[in-house]
Amino acid sequence: MNTAQQSLRALVDKWLAPTVATPAHVTRFSRMNSNHRRYVCVEITRQTRMAIFFFRHDDGWCVFPPGAHGPTIGDRARASAG
Incomplete structure (x- = not known):
């Protein structure tokens, strides 16, 4: 999901x-x-x-909390694999 395109209001919607009868409230x-x-x-x-x-x-x-950055493949990983 591309969250950069959606505002908080769009995600709430x-x-x-x-609706007018059942509004959302920031608590x-x-x-x-x-x-x-x-x-x-x-x-x-x-x-x-x-x-x-x-x-x-x-x-x-997003509706999930940001996690810690996990392992990634970088230049060092590729250099040691080759």
Whole structure:
């Protein structure tokens, strides 16, 4: 998914589909302690209350937190393999 093309509002519309009768509300926002990246909790109430956390990544907003950078293939890995 290309998150750079979608705003936080677009993701809220996609995941929660708020309406005039059931609007979405930001209930919490801050920064994560581990990496200081922003997060927002958006809540909507229909028959039950539902909340989704949205996390800021380098390339946009996502519904999953940014993870630690895992192993990657770089020049050193290719040089030692060849």
